[in-house]
Amino acid sequence: MSFDHRKYSPYLPVQLPDRTWPDKVINQAPAWCSVDLRDGNQALIEPMTVDEKKRLFTLLVKVGFKEIEVGFPAASQPDFDFVRALIEEDMIPDDVTIQVLTQSRPELIERSFVALKGAKQAIVHLYNSTSPVQREQVFGLDKAGITEIAVKGAQKVLDESRQYPGTRWQFQYSPESYTSTEPEYAVDICSAVINVWQPDADNKVIINLPATVEVTTPNVYADQIEHFCRHVNQRDNVIISLHTHNDRGCGVAAGELGVMAGADRVEGTLLGNGERTGNMDIVTMAMNLYSRGVDPELDLSGMDEIISVVQDVTKIEVHPRHPYAGELVYTAFSGSHQDAIRKCLTKRNKDDLWDVAYLPIDPLDLGRSYEAVVRINSQSGKGGVAFVLEKDHGICIPRWMQISLSKIVQEDAESSAAEISSQRIWELFQQHFMATRPMSVVSYKLQHIEQEEISFVLEHNGEKTTVNAVGKGALSAFCSGLNQHFGIHLDVLDFEEHSLQHSSDSEAVAMVQVNCLGERHQGAAIHADSLFASMNAIIGAVNQAMQQKEVSVA
Numbered sequence: 054m055s056f057d058h059r060k061y062s063p064y065l066p067v068q069l070p071d072r073t074w075p076d077k078v079i080n081q082a083p084a085w086c087s088v089d090l091r092d093g094n095q096a097l098i099e100p101m102t103v104d105e106k107k108r109l110f111t112l113l114v115k116v117g118f119k120e121i122e123v124g125f126p127a128a129s130q131p132d133f134d135f136v137r138a139l140i141e142e143d144m145i146p147d148d149v150t151i152q153v154l155t156q157s158r159p160e161l162i163e164r165s166f167v168a169l170k171g172a173k174q175a176i177v178h179l180y181n182s183t184s185p186v187q188r189e190q191v192f193g194l195d196k197a198g199i200t201e202i203a204v205k206g207a208q209k210v211l212d213e214s215r216q217y218p219g220t221r222w223q224f225q226y227s228p229e230s231y232t233s234t235e236p237e238y239a240v241d242i243c244s245a246v247i248n249v250w251q252p253d254a255d256n257k258v259i260i261n262l263p264a265t266v267e268v269t270t271p272n273v274y275a276d277q278i279e280h281f282c283r284h285v286n287q288r289d290n291v292i293i294s295l296h297t298h299n300d301r302g303c304g305v306a307a308g309e310l311g312v313m314a315g316a317d318r319v320e321g322t323l324l325g326n327g328e329r330t331g332n333m334d335i336v337t338m339a340m341n342l343y344s345r346g347v348d349p350e351l352d353l354s355g356m357d358e359i360i361s362v363v364q365d366v367t368k369i370e371v372h373p374r375h376p377y378a379g380e381l382v383y384t385a386f387s388g389s390h391q392d393a394i395r396k397c398l399t400k401r402n403k404d405d406l407w408d409v410a411y412l413p414i415d416p417l418d419l420g421r422s423y424e425a426v427v428r429i430n431s432q433s434g435k436g437g438v439a440f441v442l443e444k445d446h447g448i449c450i451p452r453w454m455q456i457s458l459s460k461i462v463q464e465d466a467e468s469s470a471a472e473i474s475s476q477r478i479w480e481l482f483q484q485h486f487m488a489t490r491p492m493s494v495v496s497y498k499l500q501h502i503e504q505e506e507i508s509f510v511l512e513h514n515g516e517k518t519t520v521n522a523v524g525k526g527a528l529s530a531f532c533s534g535l536n537q538h539f540g541i542h543l544d545v546l547d548f549e550e551h552s553l554q555h556s557s558d559s560e561a562v563a564m565v566q567v568n569c570l571g572e573r574h575q576g577a578a579i580h581a582d583s584l585f586a587s588m589n590a591i592i593g594a595v596n597q598a599m600q601q602k603e604v605s606v607a
Contacts, residue, residue, distance in 0.1 A: 064269040064273065066269075067236055067273060067277055067280055072275075072276055072279055073279065074275045074279050074313040074314035077314075079312055081348075082347060082349045082350040083316065084119070084294075084319070085119070085318075085321075085335060085339070085350070086118070086120040086121065086294070086321075087121045087320075087321070087335065088296070088321065088327075088332065089113065089322045089323055090106055090122060091123070091125060091132075091154055092327045093322045093323075093327055093332065093367065095125075096326060096327050096331075097367055099368060100131070101366050101367075103131060103134055103135050106123075110144065112359065112363075113323075114146060115355075117352050118149070120149070120151075121150075122153070122154060122178065122320070123139060123153060124136055125153065125155065126165055126169075127155050127161035127162070127165045128156075133168050136151070136153060137168060140170070140171045145172070150174045150175060151175055151176070152175065152177075152225070153165050153175065153178060154180065155177065156180060156206075157179055157180065157202050157203055157206025157207075162177075166213040166214070166216070173220065174223070175220055175221075175223070176223045176225050176259065177222065178226075178259075179206050179210055179226050179227070179246075181199065181203050181206065181229060182228075183203075183229060183231070183239065183242055184231075184234045196238055196242075199242065200242045200245055203226070203245065204245050207226065210224055210250075211250060223257075225258065225261055225294070226246045226261065227260075227262070229263060232262075232263075232267070233266070236280050239262070239277075243281075244285055244287075247285070247286050247287055247291065252290040252291065253290055254289070254290060257292050258290065258292070260293055261296050261320065262281060262296070262316075263295075263296035263298075263320075264296070264304075266300055266329075267298050267300035267304065267307065268300070268301075269301075271303045271306040271307040271310045274297070275307075275310035275311055275314040276314070278295070278310075278315055278316055279314040292318050293316045294316065294320060295312070295316045295318065295319050295333075296319075297311070297321070298329065298330070298332055298333070299331045300329055302330065304332065304333040304334065305334055307333070308333045308338050309341065319333065319335070321333035321338065324363050324378060326369060336356075336359070336377060336378055339351050340353060340376070340377040344414045353377075355420060356377070378419075383426050385411060386437075387432055387433070388432065388435065388436060389436075390411050391436045391437030392435070393411060393436070394409060395436045395439060396436070397412075430471070430472045433462070433463070433466070435455035435458070436455070437459075438458055438459045438462050438478060439455045442458075442478060442479070445475045445479070446475075447562075451547065453566050453575065454564055454575050457485075457575050458478075458482060458485070461481050465477070486564075486576050486590075486593050486594075487577050487578055487579075487589075488597060489592075489596070491600075492513045492592050493512050494509055494510070494588045494592055495510040495511065495512050497509035497531075497584070499584070504525060505523065505525065505527050506521075507523070507524075507531055508521045509531065520538050522537060528545065528588070528591070531588050531591065535595065539595075541595060541598065541599070542570060545565055546566045548563070548564070548565050550564070550587065560581050561580065561582075561583040562577060562578070562579045562586065563577065563583065563589075564577045565577075565594055566594070567591060567595070569595055570598045570602050572598065572601070574598045574601075575593075576591055576597065577590050
């Protein structure tokens with residue numbers, strides 16, 4: 054077999070029996086660093102232009118990133134030109150620090166500092182590969198040889214920084230392929246770099262521990278992070294940073310568990326764009342914190358703008374089921390889900406903590422409307438149909454009408470094999486419950502002597518007829534008149550009325566369920582005169598009964 058698991062070796066977990074991270078809770082956001090302009094850009098078939106990078110940088114600043122990796126200027130002329138443009142065009146706010154990436158090679162380090170000349174503050178991100186496969190098969194060096202590359206690079210970074218005293222420098226080191234590196238050796242090489250840079254409380258170094266390729270489960274990554282935090286040199290003067298990838302689909306989970314294990318900072322991209330299966334998705338991780346009451350310290354309320362910019366510059370469409378950002382993630386088609394959402398939203402008070410079935414966050418927080426929460430197809434139920442009518446048309450229909458309308462909508466959806474729009478639901482509601490053929494009430498007069506006396510004009514098949522009747526109430530008299538005139542054995546079983554929520558003219562919507570000609574039918578009508586609406590709602594139900602009787606007779 055070509056599909057043979059035996060060619061892969063199992064991953065041995067870190068021996069950390071006294072791990073503490075499983076009991077930790079994230080109660081504040083980590084420091085975020087966007088690497089959209091580096092990792093995100095190098096993953097594109099068509100890399101971003103300088104103008105596109107400027108547009109994305111502006112968005113990242115607007116969202117609230119205080120640290121942004123802007124490229125690898127020593128390896129790419131477009132990256133170099135972009136860094137220079139940011140500095141020379143004064144695009145970098147005073148509270149934002151740009152970061153550049155460089156391999157541990159003297160000529161690349163020198164070029165990186167030239168690119169950053171004139172920056173107010175900057176992070177120089179140094180890296181070299183440390184895993185056994187890189188050491189042995191790529192570089193042909195032992196641990197000492199790899200450590201020497203890192204230490205010499207760290208010293209070169211320090212020396213170059215002294216030539217640009219006008220910039221506030223911060224240094225970052227990454228042992229590339231950290232998750233495939235022996236934990237003890239990772240501590241040793243990072244400690245050697247830290248000893249060169251000699252950080253203090255006012256100028257800490259950043260040690261970034263990347264899952265360059267995600268090779269194991271997030272809990273093992275968390276063990277690696279906790280082990281590192283316990284053993285690294287000068288921990289109090291070190292910012293532990295994470296940079297996870299998504300090869301196993303666990304980039305966000307690894308990032309969250311890594312923060313629980315002691316990390317202070319997280320690198321990732323908006324919406325997860327990156328090489329192979331992508332980088333850690335900062336939108337998802339930040340919104341995960343937000344959904345549990347933790348301030349993510351990023352403003353993601355303009356989600357549609359974020360999606361628009363990222364899609365435009367990357368040419369990658371956001372999946373409709375992408376967590377938090379996708380078009381359909383707050384949408385329910387299932388009838389039971391729709392019913393639960395509608396009930397929760399109806400009962401919820403504005404100042405309550407958010408607790409709505411099937412909605413982990415309030416879609417309004419991200420600029421999404423409730424109209425998109427419930428969408429109707431053949432799998433939908435009465436609650437979803439009722440939700441759409443209420444939210445889009447201001448009509449709260451009772452349960453007995455929900456049952457009838459949902460069957461009508463479901464039949465329409467099944468016949469069309471497509472989603473049913475809000476407008477189509479409204480049309481079906483009007484056709485089946487607000488029918489004005491063959492009869493409608495044209496006008497009425499009401500007076501009270503001993504009982505209610507009503508005189509109303511019906512238009513029936515184009516001809517007008519005046520009917521006079523009496524009863525204990527206006528609707529009772531009206532039904533009595535219809536019974537006497539048409540002999541239809543009409544009884545009102547249920548009646549509901551309320552002001553039309555979306556109307557500025559205080560119109561009333563009346564809904565009735567009647568027994569007519571031996572069967573139950575429903576009707577509805579809208580009018581500024583509530584009694585007029587009630588009478589025409591009854592007529593709507595009677596019209597259904599008469600039309601059905603004609604069909605059955607035929």
